Amino acid sequence: MPRSSVNQPGVADDPSLHLSGKPIKQSAPLAGVPLVAVGEGTAVHLATRHLLALGCSPRPTGGEQGASGQGLRDGVAGWLSLGADTDTDTGRRGLPQVECVIDWAGPVRLPLGGEAEVQAACGISQVHGRRYGRATPLGIDYASAVAGVLAVQGLLAARYAALRGHPVRQVRTSVAAAALLTVGQYIAAATADEPAQYEEREEQAPPPGATEAPPFTSQDGVRFEIEALEPGQWLAFWSRLGVDRRVIGRGWPPFQLRFATASCRLPVELSQTIAGLPYQEITTAAAGAGVGIVPVRRSGPRDYPAPPWRIARTPGAADLPHPGDRQHHEGAQRPPARPLDGVLVVELTRRLQGPLASHLLAQLGAEVVRVEPIGGDPLRGVPPMAGEVSARFHALNRGKQVIEADPRSPGGQRAIRELVDAADVFLHNLAPGKAEAFGLGAERLLTERPGLVYAWASGWGELFGDAAPFGTDYLVQAHSGLAALVTPPGRPAAPSLMTITDVFGGLISAEAVLAALLARAATGRGQLVGSSLWSAAVTLLDTVSPALTAAPTAGPPPLAPAQLARDPRFAAALYRDRCLLPRAPWEFHR
Numbered sequence: 001m002p003r004s005s006v007n008q009p010g011v012a013d014d015p016s017l018h019l020s021g022k023p024i025k026q027s028a029p030l031a032g033v034p035l036v037a038v039g040e041g042t043a044v045h046l047a048t049r050h051l052l053a054l055g056c057s058p059r060p061t062g063g064e065q066g067a068s069g070q071g072l073r074d075g076v077a078g079w080l081s082l083g084a085d086t087d088t089d090t091g092r093r094g095l096p097q098v099e100c101v102i103d104w105a106g107p108v109r110l111p112l113g114g115e116a117e118v119q120a121a122c123g124i125s126q127v128h129g130r131r132y133g134r135a136t137p138l139g140i141d142y143a144s145a146v147a148g149v150l151a152v153q154g155l156l157a158a159r160y161a162a163l164r165g166h167p168v169r170q171v172r173t174s175v176a177a178a179a180l181l182t183v184g185q186y187i188a189a190a191t192a193d194e195p196a197q198y199e200e201r202e203e204q205a206p207p208p209g210a211t212e213a214p215p216f217t218s219q220d221g222v223r224f225e226i227e228a229l230e231p232g233q234w235l236a237f238w239s240r241l242g243v244d245r246r247v248i249g250r251g252w253p254p255f256q257l258r259f260a261t262a263s264c265r266l267p268v269e270l271s272q273t274i275a276g277l278p279y280q281e282i283t284t285a286a287a288g289a290g291v292g293i294v295p296v297r298r299s300g301p302r303d304y305p306a307p308p309w310r311i312a313r314t315p316g317a318a319d320l321p322h323p324g325d326r327q328h329h330e331g332a333q334r335p336p337a338r339p340l341d342g343v344l345v346v347e348l349t350r351r352l353q354g355p356l357a358s359h360l361l362a363q364l365g366a367e368v369v370r371v372e373p374i375g376g377d378p379l380r381g382v383p384p385m386a387g388e389v390s391a392r393f394h395a396l397n398r399g400k401q402v403i404e405a406d407p408r409s410p411g412g413q414r415a416i417r418e419l420v421d422a423a424d425v426f427l428h429n430l431a432p433g434k435a436e437a438f439g440l441g442a443e444r445l446l447t448e449r450p451g452l453v454y455a456w457a458s459g460w461g462e463l464f465g466d467a468a469p470f471g472t473d474y475l476v477q478a479h480s481g482l483a484a485l486v487t488p489p490g491r492p493a494a495p496s497l498m499t500i501t502d503v504f505g506g507l508i509s510a511e512a513v514l515a516a517l518l519a520r521a522a523t524g525r526g527q528l529v530g531s532s533l534w535s536a537a538v539t540l541l542d543t544v545s546p547a548l549t550a551a552p553t554a555g556p557p558p559l560a561p562a563q564l565a566r567d568p569r570f571a572a573a574l575y576r577d578r579c580l581l582p583r584a585p586w587e588f589h590r
Helices: 042-053 115-121 124-131 142-163 175-182 184-190 231-240 245-256 268-275 279-289 353-363 391-397 410-421 442-448 473-480 482-486 500-523 533-543 561-566
Strands: 034-038 076-082 098-103 170-174 223-227 292-295 309-313 344-348 367-372 401-404 425-428 453-458 527-532 574-577 579-582 587-589
Touching: 034 042, 042 076, 042 098, 042 142, 042 533, 076 142, 098 142, 098 175, 115 124, 115 142, 115 175, 142 170, 142 175, 142 500, 142 533, 142 587, 170 175, 175 184, 175 500, 175 579, 184 391, 184 561, 184 579, 223 279, 223 473, 231 245, 231 279, 245 268, 279 292, 292 473, 309 500, 344 353, 344 410, 353 367, 353 391, 353 425, 353 453, 353 500, 367 410, 391 579, 410 442, 425 500, 442 453, 453 500, 473 482, 473 500, 473 533, 482 500, 482 533, 500 527, 500 533, 527 533
Parallel strands: 098 170, 344 367, 344 425, 367 401, 425 453, 453 527
Antiparallel strands: 034 076, 076 098, 170 587, 223 292, 309 527, 574 579
């Protein structure tokens, strides 16, 4: 059972979002909407918390428990219902009831009935276990947590479609589809045109002279994680600590690629050097080299806020002429194929969190325009390749339009603002202060485009202010205490090298954007949205599951991404577009 956060502030009471230095009122787009939830697992618990934070009013279960009248049918992990809304004063015009069924297996033809089975069957255990040389389950209900967020996304998207005059009766998602989504980039790499050599040797013993990936442990017993985004930072850090340049050079490629491969074998000399130095000397070297460094916490914070996003309406008069999305009334007679058809999203993001968020919105029907540097995103050329593009990049960015612009130049800033002027959503994951420096801050864009949904998917939110370390997956896992939960018993705490917070952070960002679109459509007001890897990580602290790391039980054998691609039981869940990719994780039934 997931534990409850010790700090659950009301969504309308949090003053953390500001414009012109003044707090702005939080949005509750589901205020007063009846919610019925059936199920005892993490997926339902997490989805319920998020829906309540968006304003839903809980109702007791009756005979409508979804499937059998006696509770949940076999193979169903949970059931949620947003009741009919008859409060026309809100602008929602009496929206009908919509339900969401969360299956265990969904399109996967396996008798799955629990988190451990899903993690093993759908590749999570194998990818997470690459660090340890064998398939290893995460110590949290990760796939179920992802399914819970997908359920909320599906309900919000259905609600948005209904507000536009095209009601949806039922949404379906599954824990297995959620799991496949989380390992999508690894499946893409394993099925690319050229071989991904490391994919077939992830469970081999490390080569001679190699050690495991960070964290490192200092002479005085401090266990810590580091991050370097450029080879110059890596070289400067280790040079300051007296490591031979040849050793430094051997360490950079596996360190740089650990986000992509979920494995990292570094020269043993690096950990030996660290073991002979005090932590203070190491942090001094890191600061001088521009390397991020944080201690690995053994437990999470007790005062973290909930929910994992902040959504607030902008002050001033409504920008839209009447409730509902202004861009879609002309074609209201023809139901859209997908809930977000006609919604325009402009994204200025990199790495994984931001691209995944916009990818999910695109799977729901949004048109996404991606702003890339002049010459294109460098990650397009990182092998293994699927045709002329990186398989991993393709997994996150397929189907998006691309505009090249340099946000550091006046011309590039002008081009981006022109795109935003016609957009419904602007999504970025720039470092703190960069958007304002580029003339793309919330205050300016919301002044120029009052009806905009402005979304920032950050690394740390406001946790460190202007002194934030790099907001990347493994640093966030380490500092949040999540690393300690995903480490097998008996081992020192270490982040999973599977990008669990990047993926979950992208899901949380997309969830918040959907809620903001719903609030904008109902009120005509623009919306300001904030989420972070940090908020995603601390949300996952509530999903710890000791049973996952107990003695193994009967269930499907752990499968690697390459094995999923060859297994006919996954044929309905995956499809080929240059490489093998997970299908959209929702079904919508009218």
